[in-house]
Amino acid sequence: MKKTTNKPKFSPVAKYSKAHERYLKRLRNDKIFVILFQILILVLGIGLWELLAYTKVIDAFFVSSPSRIFNMFVSLVENGSIFKHIGITLLETIIGFVVATLGGTFFAIILWWNKRLRRILEPYIVVLNSLPKIALGPIIILWVGSGMGAIIVMCVLICIVLTTITMLNAFNSCDADKIQLMKSMHANKFQIFWKLILPSATDEFISVLKINVGMSCNQPALSLRRKFQVLSLQKVRSCLVNT
Amino acid sequence: MGKMLSFDNVNFFYQTKKEEIQALKDLTFDVDENEFASIVGPSGCGKTTILSLIAGLLEASSGEILLSGTPIKDSDDRIGYMFQRDHLFEWRTIWQNVTLSLEIKKQPNADQIREQAKELLKKYDLYDFISAKPRELSGGMRQRVALIRTLVMQPKLLLLDEPFSALDFQTRLKVCDDVYDIIKSENKTAILVTHDISEALSMSDKVVVLSSRPASVKHIQMLKFNGETPLSRREDPSFGKIFDLIWKQLTNEKDNKQT
Ligand SMILES: Nc1ncnc2c1ncn2[C@@H]1O[C@H](COP(=O)(O)OP(=O)(O)OP(=O)(O)O)[C@@H](O)[C@H]1O
Ligand SMILES: [Mg+2]
Numbered sequence: 378m379k380k381t382t383n384k385p386k387f388s389p390v391a392k393y394s395k396a397h398e399r400y401l402k403r404l405r406n407d408k409i410f411v412i413l414f415q416i417l418i419l420v421l422g423i424g425l426w427e428l429l430a431y432t433k434v435i436d437a438f439f440v441s442s443p444s445r446i447f448n449m450f451v452s453l454v455e456n457g458s459i460f461k462h463i464g465i466t467l468l469e470t471i472i473g474f475v476v477a478t479l480g481g482t483f484f485a486i487i488l489w490w491n492k493r494l495r496r497i498l499e500p501y502i503v504v505l506n507s508l509p510k511i512a513l514g515p516i517i518i519l520w521v522g523s524g525m526g527a528i529i530v531m532c533v534l535i536c537i538v539l540t541t542i543t544m545l546n547a548f549n550s551c552d553a554d555k556i557q558l559m560k561s562m563h564a565n566k567f568q569i570f571w572k573l574i575l576p577s578a579t580d581e582f583i584s585v586l587k588i589n590v591g592m593s594c595n596q597p598a599l600s601l602r603r604k605f606q607v608l609s610l611q612k613v614r615s616c617l618v619n620t
Numbered sequence: 621m622g623k624m625l626s627f628d629n630v631n632f633f634y635q636t637k638k639e640e641i642q643a644l645k646d647l648t649f650d651v652d653e654n655e656f657a658s659i660v661g662p663s664g665c666g667k668t669t670i671l672s673l674i675a676g677l678l679e680a681s682s683g684e685i686l687l688s689g690t691p692i693k694d695s696d697d698r699i700g701y702m703f704q705r706d707h708l709f710e711w712r713t714i715w716q717n718v719t720l721s722l723e724i725k726k727q728p729n730a731d732q733i734r735e736q737a738k739e740l741l742k743k744y745d746l747y748d749f750i751s752a753k754p755r756e757l758s759g760g761m762r763q764r765v766a767l768i769r770t771l772v773m774q775p776k777l778l779l780l781d782e783p784f785s786a787l788d789f790q791t792r793l794k795v796c797d798d799v800y801d802i803i804k805s806e807n808k809t810a811i812l813v814t815h816d817i818s819e820a821l822s823m824s825d826k827v828v829v830l831s832s833r834p835a836s837v838k839h840i841q842m843l844k845f846n847g848e849t850p851l852s853r854r855e856d857p858s859f860g861k862i863f864d865l866i867w868k869q870l871t872n873e874k875d876n877k878q879t
Contacts, residue, residue: 554703561675561701562721562773572723576711 469525473532474593478586480533481540488541489548489574490566506542510535536589543588547581548574622688624777624809625674626650630683631834632669643669645834647683651777651811651826656803658812658820661830662870667813670835671779674811675701687777700775704782706766708754714741714765715750721773733772740768744798760791767799771806778803778810784819796823796850817866821859822850829869839869 423443429435430442437445453459488495513534518527551574559569632644643666651657659667672678673685676692676699685692687699708717718737722730741747744764746757754762763783770778783799784792800823803810814820820827821843829839841862847853 552707554705555707555709557672557677558701558703558707559724560677561699562724564724568724572720573709576709579711 465525469528469532470593473529473536474589476529477533477536477593478540478589481537481585482544482582484537484541485544485548486570488545489570495545502538502542505538532593536592539592540585540589543581543585544578547578551577622653623686624651624653624655624688625811626684626686627670628684628686630673630685631681632666632673632678633681634669642834644673644680645836647836649828649837649840651809653809654807655826656800656810656812656824657826657828658814658824659828659830660814660817660820660866660870661835662832663815665830665833666835667830668781671701671781671811671813674777674779675699698773698775699777699779700770700773701779702766702770702781702783704785706754706762706786708762708765708769710754713751713753714746714757717754717765718769718772720769727774733774737768737772740771740802744768758791759787760795763787763795764798767802771802771808776809778808780810780812782814783812785815792819793851799823800850817863817870818854818859819850821845821863821866822853827866829866839866841866 426440427443430437430440430445450459453462488498510531514527514531517530517534521527521530555573555577556569559573564572627647627649630644630647631642634641634643647670659670661667669678673680674687674692679693708714709720712720718741719734722733727733738747741750746761746765746768749757749761754765757765763786767783780799784795787795796819812820812823822845825843827841827843828837829841830836831838843862845853845856845859847856853859
């Protein structure tokens with residue numbers, strides 16, 4: 378009796394799931410391995426930086442050192458100003474990111490829609506793309522001042538051209554036969570765009586989002602470092618004055 | 621039986637920067653209502669061009685194309701176009717793919733069409749995959765989904781451009797049978813483009829043989845095989861003879877080209 382009730386346990390499904398389990402385990406192990414190594418590289422990198430600064434191989438006045446940054450961080454947390462800085466940086470990042478992503482995608486849509494406009498503007502877009510936008514920094518500071526505005530404009534400038542180009546490429550790489558299919562269903566241009574072109578560019582849009590997050594963090598982060606440096610210079614100065 | 625489609629001395633030229641390419645030359649043929657017509661011809665002769673003209677994606681350079689007696693441009697009869705590849709949208713579920721045309725053109729009897737689509741999906745073992753994404757389906761299943769998507773448009777005329785060529789032989793025979801069954805039971809008129817003579821013979825009532833580019837009609841073969849399905853029609857004693865005849869028409873063409 379017992380034997381017969383036990384039997385279903387040894388069904389092919391169980392065998393399959395064991396192999397599947399092994400597969401999942403391998404996946405998990407693989408993931409753990411990758412993460413461990415990533416952490417290791419981080420720790421080694423920071424350790425090396427600290428070591429070089431400590432042994433004065435590199436000048437910590439210019440390149441700072443992990444312990445200095447940590448001390449600065451602690452003191453900023455103590456006087457509470459870190460939260461203001463982080464808030465501003467975050468705001469700059471988010472505004473820059475949103476404006477650049479939406480603006481770039483919007484331009485790409487306009488250029489996809491109007492082929493002639495695309496051909497007219499093509500050389501200018503190429504030039505804009507190859508221009509090192511950092512070089513525009515001084516001009517922007519002259520125009521909009523050196524505050525938050527400049528950082529956001531900079532951030533948008535850097536991201537928007539790339540976003541436009543990437544999204545336009547994505548729109549144009551849509552399978553021509555799929556467009557024919559939509560046309561054979563009597564879809565209008567808006568429907569072709571909304572139901573085919575835009576969704577087929579989802580992957581590119583996501584990668585643009587990732588790139589833009591990175592790049593728009595970059596700009597304000599630069600400014601954040603500047604604030605740190607100003608603070609540390611003040612500190613240095615006060616030290617010098619005291620002695 | 622009325623005429624569904626007629627081509628009268630149709631010419632078509634593709635315009636390119638370098639030259640003008642004539643794809644169709646004085647093309648004349650017609651297709652009756654509820655008829656299953658096949659078009660065979662050498663590769664690159666202009667078969668897809670013919671279907672694109674019928675679907676209104678291209679416009680004839682000269683000549684007249686009538687759909688149920690009215691010029692294609694003014695006709696509001698629906699035409700379902702099935703391409704060589706299934707072109708299912710990967711980001712949509714099977715159901716969303718099948719009902720795509722209902723989103724594009726609002727239909728008064730949309731609910732009824734949805735019911736019909738569900739019936740078709742059930743009949744061809746696709747109903748369980750209704751909320752799956754296309755990548756989870758096999759090639760044959762995808763092609764059947766593409767056909768049902770085309771049928772949801774409620775077309776009077778179906779255009780099939782080598783719809784089976786991406787399938788392996790076994791699947792191909794099965795899908796052929798299914799497609800034939802759907803088209804016959806729904807009383808559709810269909811035009812099938814294929815390079816496979818036996819496929820053309822097994823499925824159609826009429827085969828139009830084209831010359832190489834610029835395509836013109838070389839021969840029209842009416843067929844009357846015994847058999848309910850494409851597979852059984854292949855068993856007909858006269859199948860081989862007619863195959864040879866059409867084969868000669870096509871290869872003869874190639875010989876002419878070489879000399
Ligand atoms: N957009 C185009 N511009 C210029 N020439 C074209 C264009 N499309 C097709 N052609 C030419 O017209 C001819 C007919 O093309 P078509 O696609 O109708 O041939 P086909 O019979 O469907 O070929 P296949 O058997 O390879 O599918 C070909 O020689 C091709 O080179
Ligand atoms: Mg073709």
